Amino acid sequence: MSDPLYDHRLTMNRRHFLSKMSLGLGSLALGSLLPGCMAEGESLMASAAPTNPLGGILGKPHFSPKIKRIIYLFQSGGPSQLELFDYKPLLREMNGEELPDSVRNGQRLTGMTSGQASFPLAGSLYDFKQHGESGLWLSNLLPYTANIADDICVINSMHTEAINHDPAITFFQTGSQQPGRPSMGAWLSYGLGSENENLPTFTVLLSRGTGRPMGQPLYSRLWGNGFLHSLHQGVQFRSGKDPVLYLQDPPGMARGDRREMLDMLAQLNEMRMAEVNDPEISSRIAQYEMAYRMQTSVPDVMDLSDEPDHVFRMYGPDAAIPGTYAANCLLARRLAERDVRFIQLYHMGWDHHDNLPGAVKKQAKDVDQASAALVMDLKQRGMLEDTLVIWGGEFGRTNYSQGELTATNYGRDHHPRCFSMWMAGGGIKGGMTYGKTDDFGYNITQDPVHVHDFQATVMHLLGVDHERLTFKHQGRRFRLTDVSGEVVKAILA
């Protein structure tokens, strides 16, 4: 594809590159780390942005950003808004009564309940109270979240187009229900580049819930780069001795030994460079330097031994157990401190078709304290003002019971028409509830927020116009928000 900006940068970059050769490795290493602008399938060197070494395609944001980074606490499986955020006393009053057809109004059902003869309304077994100065309604399952009530904006009017996990979660992360598009973090890496030369700018942390431990799977494409340069793919940070794949040197090799090898490699590569004059070689030298720095910086992030006890107390007892949601929240804060731009957590286990009351209680316990601790921790460090924290899943759950409704038990099927998530941090109004659903908790009555609206808003906070961050692929300019998306201005501070 003859992309004019690409061609221009390519030419500029050659000049830039040549002028840099005399400066030696250090400056070069930065200069070619991250791509600025990509024609389809082109090489990295050809794409390095000349002006801003770690910069993205945009060079600078479209407008003044409110935040520098995002921590996205993805609750995978579809948490029930009715047990957590969206208080519906009517459902308790009408517990067991049939969902009126006028409310359902033709909403398609999943294959799991479409055969049900009856749709008995199910009130939440858990009480709600108002919290904070703002009087935000929250379920008793979220006692710690109650402490940050005045910091968070709960959106009760989220809605999506997908009704099953795979398409719904793919839709949230990539803007499309079918696989193949870049994920949100990849888009932001492409657009804005990195602020950190020692760590990947898009990191992913996974944890398994206790509510339904073997529930829904995840897919690595959720943090994939799609058709963008593979440098933009999310890098999974795992617990254990190899937190990033292949990070650890083989046994018998100390850090100094690795350094020695890389120094020799760089010299050999430079000799070849002098011989064959191929800029790709310099790019590769730079990649090895970044890899070397990651070998130090990643274990450094993962090593929680320098965290004081009161921090562990704040995030809860799980925080000391590697691989838990709480430990990942603490890691998220450490990554945020190092200016990693997009930190994506996934907590599995929210898919409660049956035995919901027990399962949702466990899931809430998994995440409540650590999520709140993260917000408070960021706040006390002065980082909440330029960090956006997002909490939410791929869809909501039905107001009627899937399967038998008893006095102590029920299940809920997937519900795309309304669900809840919250955001906190820079640029977001705290202590706010946005959007309303009807008294049945089935339909949105005010201020609907579509998944693309949510994505547009997140990009807006980073200073990116979602309509103008595009990538031309197979003849079309793609963007995260596909062909829609409106910034939700009312929740912006």
Add this chain to the structure above:
Amino acid sequence: MAKHKQIPIWIKFLTTAGVATLIIGLSATILESCSESKANSSPSTIVNALPDSVDFNFHIRPILSDRCYTCHGPDANKREANFRLDTEEGAMAALEDGRGFAIVPGKLESSELYHRIISQDTTEVMPPPETNLTLTSHEKALIAKWITQGAKWKTHWSFIPPQKSALPPVTIHDWPRNEIDYFVLNRLEREKLTPAGEADKATLIRRLSFDLRGLPPTLEEIDAFIADETEGAYEALVDRLMDTDAYAERMATEWLDVSRYADSHGYQDDLERFMWPWRDWVIHAFRQNMPYDQFIKWQLAGDLLPNPTHEQILATGFNRNHMINQEGGIIPEEYRVEYVADRTITTSMSLLGLTLECARCHDHKYDPILQKDFYQFFAFFNSVEEKGQIDYGEIPGPVMELDGKTIKETLAFVKDIPEDTTFKFMVMEDMDTSRQAYVLIRGGYDNHGEPVEPGTPAALPPFPEEAPKNRLGLVQWLTQPNNPLTSRVAVNRYWQMHFGKGIVGTPDDFGNQGSLPTHPALLDWLATYFVASGWDIQALHKKIVMSATYCQDSRPRKELQERDPRNELLARGPRHRLAAEMIRDQALAVSGLLNDKVGGRSVKPYQPKGLWAGVTGGGGGSLAKYVQDENDKLYRKSMYTFWKRTVPPPSMMMFDTPERNRCTLKRQATSTPLQALVLLNDPQFVEASRLLAYRMIADGGESVEARIGFAFRTVTGRSPGVDEMRLLRLYFDKQYARFQADEQGAEELLEVGEYPHDACLETAEAAAYTLVASSIFNLNETVTKS
């Protein structure tokens, strides 16, 4: 007529100066189309940069398509002011608002389009500011000149059947070796450039060996080729490399991307499937050098042939490689429609180079493809008796069930199936009564619009009258002489396998938004040659690699770095990073680990622990946990590595393999830090380093230098220079001394990998050579085809 507008100075310059001065070949301007800097260029610069004769296809349509067609293109529902610029009729018609004509050939001042693109008024200017699209001064000047020159319209280049043109003239008569070179050299001479010299023989055999069989040459092969000074040495080498299983595997690997081959179903729980016999058929077909038209006929319609053989039916697995869903609660029809759409998209993209998918929800925004065209094409694949939602453990029908004995007799190339078992092959089969297809309004699976019958896009040549309206007829249409796309798209893909990029840089898009061919006449020559040869794939590869163009030295010369950094003019040989499979297979081959068994069940080599288990749900079945294979299964070629779509092999993904969820015709060739970590630390590469170290000690000679030279040459194909040798020697000495002092460290290093450590060797020495070998594996040169 619109009110008088301020005319930019460069337009005045253009209209008064008339035809510009510089002689620039027709397609020369492709390379220099509109960089940002041109927007600020002086009038004379712009005018001078304009081609003598503005060509609609090469200069104007790409601009109109990219900046105008979203609102003034094929999609009637989104068309503004009822004005369309994608057809000649529409572009030349009187405007509805009474403002006269958008385009009046030869009369710039009367052409409303011209006034609108140069307008400074934000309510008038086109494209409107809210589209975020703009035209550069250069583009505006091109359009103006095109109108001035008579606004001659042409059919989109790729929709005109290729014509075999005469070879163009050249002045360096002794350079061309075959027809390809005339086209390339002619272009270079017009650009005042000279081709590079021939690459040295060691470089050439390594290049050729990777391109034709995905593996590096052995030292013996290199030596033999260098020693062979006969005139036909190179040709003999080409013939020999193509007559191998490895050639067939190399060709098949490319086709696996195209046909989104995988060993799992892809969605949600991502259960295991057994398509590998189809993969082995692909290898078998390439090994027989099956003609391309037959290759696609069997895959698209083998089941519809008269009295089809088992092999012909097996080939139809091509259209069953799409993802299949088992997620509880999905609506089966929604996913059945998705599978049919995937076949439609894959077939049209891989064989026609068209982005038919863009017409799934509405008429195409850029190309003359209506939504109805999409669903007519869709109708070819819509009559399969299949389930949208499959059960756990189910082999999704239709299937061809055969017992092991029959398989052995009729599908001898399918291995690993015991005689006393039966096997279900996923294949295509149409129902007796075809399923009615409909235009699906806004793409909604249950939103039926007008009923449609199988058919091909109206903008392309008509469907042959006598042909059946089924997949067999579709193949006839695809391979009939007047189909303008099938042969071009194929030769472009095969060209890309050697040069790293196609003559058309967007192999998946030959439409208005795709790249223009850098060498249009060459593309057409190759396409017509290919068809005339009987769609002979090997003959085509041979033609390409026998050319002087291919054999050029690939070092980017200084004067070319700014002029043609992407080597579109081909003034040097190809140079790009090796594919993921080649990088690993090379390490296996040079270390002696490679198990060169052809075909069979996919294998599970080393992979970091916990990757599958970490994301599985309750229903992962046989794929919930990665169970690593043992012994020589660890060392199969990378194309046989088990492909689980939701968690693909990470070291392959880091080197840019596609996820295999969708048809992919082109890979990236990136350079990232994660790649460095793979090559440095992946046990596969550490183990291969150790095995190469063993070879250094056993076969490399007695001296340290000889052994280092042996490994260096085995991997890169050349001997190290004096300085390189000095560095490596120094490195060896230091590591040797270090490991002598750290025997335990040495032993630990030598324990990496399943292959048993050779206890007879001196530990410190073997460990030190292992790190030397590892260093060599990490050279840029090692992962680069040059």
